[in-house]
Amino acid sequence: MDVVVQFAIHRLGFQPQDIVIYAWSIGGFTATWAAMSYPDISAVILDASFDDLVPLALKVMPDSWRALVTRTVRQHLNLNNAEQLCRFQGPVLLVRRTKDEIITTTVPEDIMSNRGNDLLLKLLQFRYPRVMTEEGLRAVRQWLEASSQLEEASIYSRWEVDEDWCVSVLRSYQAEHGPDFPWSVGEDMSVDGRRQLALFLARKHLHNFEATHCTPLPAQHFQMPWCL
Template sequence: MRYAIEELHFSVNNIVIFAWSIGGYAACWAAVHYQDIRGLILDAVFDDVLPLAQQQMPSFASKFVEKIIRYYLDLNNIQLLKLYNGPFYLIRRTYDEIMNFIPGKLETNRANEILFFILPYRYPFIYNNDEIFTLLKQYISAKKIQKKTLFDKYCSDIEDLQKQIDQYRLENPIGSYPCKFGENFSFDQRQRFAIYFVNQYLIDFDSQHCTSLPQDYFCLPNRCNVHNVSTGLFPYLENVSYREYNYAKDHYTPWHSSSLAENRFEKICREDPFGLILQTSWRIIRTYPDGFRQDSSNHNAVYAWNYGIQMAALNFQNEDDIMPLSYGKFLDNGGCGYILKPNYLINAYKTRYSPLDSQLNLDFPQVLTLTIISAQFLSRSNSTIFDIPDPYVLVSIHGLPCDHQTRKTKVIQNNGLDPIWNEKISFRIKYPKMALVYFSVYDYDAFTSDDKLAHFCLPLTMMQTGYRHIHLRTKNNDSTHSTIFVHVDIENDDENIFSTRL
């Protein structure tokens, strides 16, 4: 949470905490201490670690196990959830070999115990007698067909139930629990809501404990039972499977989005690149790193942007060379996170744009000439903290494949304070509106790989001509006192560049 707030600059009310298995305790603890989070998702989470531990140990050690657990490992999620007043939901894995005390018996799943405690705690006037509590247990333990029958019997008019919740919320905003919802309800009304609330807090997933969770299960917890917030304030896109262009144009709308793992994305780029580009001109496509990246490394987001992908998800915790490109890409337009595509991408159907066709002339080519004059106050790398840097500057262009180029200066020995190069480098860039200019300062090492000291990346369309100081950043994008002093010249600059400038 501290990393998300302080380093990634997320607002607390824009954070959703997801936890799986034993991680549920840490997530519940964080939710208690950050009550304003957007929501909490608990996947395959137990109610209390004690029953699970006692099941695995000999019966004669039961008292000893209880003392050890309560003293050293008291992971009691129910007690924490009682202190959390925000929205959450449980993902219950129906074939969970760990959370089900008896394999295949859904009624023995430990997630049930969370609902048995939390629902009556939050809504004491709904679950106020043994008959309704028996109905609650019956519904939670029922198999799919029985569950549907019960739901159809008690919740045939969902809209009416939701209207009653909305009306209560308007008149009595729920700031904390327990709440008085249902105080004057009849027995029949309480039965209806006893079933309805279960569906607000529980989602079943037919899988075992360690099966990967499909992306469809990652959604915001329902806020209708918590705060006085209109659900109309939360517009969303409906995620659908990616299909070829002819199918998509007949069956999908602009609010249908699709998510592609990087391997699938690359396969589509090989087999039907133009169909993908056309779809990005009227609906949102998202890419994300494949699951095999267990080191949290990133795929090259530039490759996705070249095909018009609007959302290239990245592992922000990684300090690789891809993250600076992402920060640089979205510096434009005030850093608000939204930038307009070039016209040849927006109107790809007319322009027949292809990132791999270097013969197309859809932009105004420009020549970027940089004179790398000097640097100031270069910091030492963590691995050479007692050594004076031997710096050199590497400048690379990232955009369409035809524009990818790299130049570097000579090495200055033993001078991190004010090294001077006075070297001129030039780049001819065919698609300047897609180009990123990436400055990196390295510490040369003759025996091991060179250490990156600092960097800065920005769109070519934001560069101004003349003498400029490039303010460098660290690997995690923090600002530094280090700068590069350069002279910038861009041919045909005033005529061809229309974007916001620094």
């Protein structure tokens, strides 16, 4: 991946801030490595990717091998996407496939076992730790559990998320404290305010695509990540 970025910069003439990295599935590891190593790139889009390889490796191996599998992955194949992604300060978009049969730890229909959820939660918890408290986490998990766009919208409206207010709060914080994460926004906020911000941020960082793991991503789903 280093060669790819170097080629784009030195042979093709791109500036880092003009580069957007898109990665699918296991490519999330090299993409997050590049984002971590080239912090000036414009944005990262991760499609059907995961937070950590260990839970997915354990899924396909005998339970009696748990300790061996965990140690082997950690020492020799540690695809720690979430850890690397949290070292990137720029815009991020995650595409979650709602029928993914590869990065779920149970069955494709169990959308809450999709490790893309964990990637989102770890990113938001790092960037907005005061927002992603118990109440914020609970609200985002309810939203992630929604089985349809209608149900997603219902959860969003149930908590009366005021998007204009959310943007105003975030922009005010950024203007006063600067853009670098983690942010302490939400520290002195009501439970309702933190819940609204948590849902707003989750919706801005993750889009659903109703498909299996290997279905080609339609052109309309190639969107730039949200930027404040």
